[in-house]
Amino acid sequence: MNSISITANGLSKDFNRSTIFKDISFSLSSPASLSIIGKNGAGKSTLSKIISGLLNSTRGSITYSVNEKQIEIEEFKHHIGFVSPYLNLYDEFTALENLQILSRIRTSTHQNSERIKEMLALVELWDRRDDIVSTFSSGMKQRLKYAFALLHDPAVLILDEPTSNLDAEGIEVITQIILEQKKANILIIATNIKEEANWCAKQIQVG
């Protein structure tokens, strides 16, 4: 198993001349878990996007290492699974097509149909695999995002508002995924729900 580490130094983000957050630093080495907490608009989602490499920070730097070897974010993205309310999958495709297409684009070694079946079964969507995503409820779409995030067996799982739109059964499934992830890998959760923040060993406050 790969040893993964993420180190952030003095991260700051400005939007339209106003500072969202500043001087965020942390270091994580697998296994580790971190929750990002703060009020609405404090920049939790922005920070989780910066860690995922989807957004640049205004100041500061973030480094990623695999087996003590520092790698660029474009390469490191293959180790990241990301779930966020801002991330949508393709409405015009079925659940199965979404995972097949995105897996092909990622050119992942985990693109075999068995893995896709396993992930859809895990989030209890296998029976609805041939349904167009636009017909899904918001909770089903959230489950599908988990299947997408876990498809390539990521060493880092970053969850922004992990239980939003999920029913009790869905939360149970996700809780199991989270517990499994933090045993050996890195888990980062951005939330303002205290219970969810408590799933993680470390906490940082933004805003």
Added chain:
Amino acid sequence: MNFITSTLAIVSKDIHSELRTRYAMNALLMFIVTSVATILFALREDEVSTEVLSGMFWVVIFFTAMSGLSRIFVSEEERGTTMALQLVASPSAVYFGKLIFNCGLTLALSSAVTILYLVAFPMFVIKSMAIFILTIFLGSIGFAAAATIIAAIIAKANTKGTLYPVLSFPILIPLIMTVMKSTARALDGEIFTTALGEFQILASYLMIMIAGSYLLFDYVWKE
């Protein structure tokens, strides 16, 4: 190898998505039919020079392209799927995937406009086929190259609709002037070598546009 596989997978995804949603295709087809019909009614039986005819030919292609080619990035942004694509593909794979798709779409629309012009305008006779085909090919790819990077830029803006033609026009002026001139040569039946200068300009434009876009795309895509 991974880069090529990823790029082709993006092209395939966009083709399937387009066939299912018909986001761009319907808009392009309606625009072509409407604008060609309007020109037909305006001209009626009037005799016009080959310069005017080739100008109107590229006007239809320009405005049709402006109405449809931006969809490639705007639809990803509007539907919130940009993030999923950012997570699975490198910026260069996304750029070349979208560029190839837009090239295909522009070549298809140029061919459709050509067929309509041949049917609707008796004076639109291609006397030098080699000049015409090469002009359509280089011109369409040039349009697609410029349109793709501008679409990526405006997809992040609030005023997408108005910004697209405004930003595109100054960038496309050298291309439009060159393709109009060489199309007129094709309609006049000039020999191939007379259009070599125009082809050199088109090839240079294409290389500069693709190289510049490739360098710029990383910044545009991430912010």
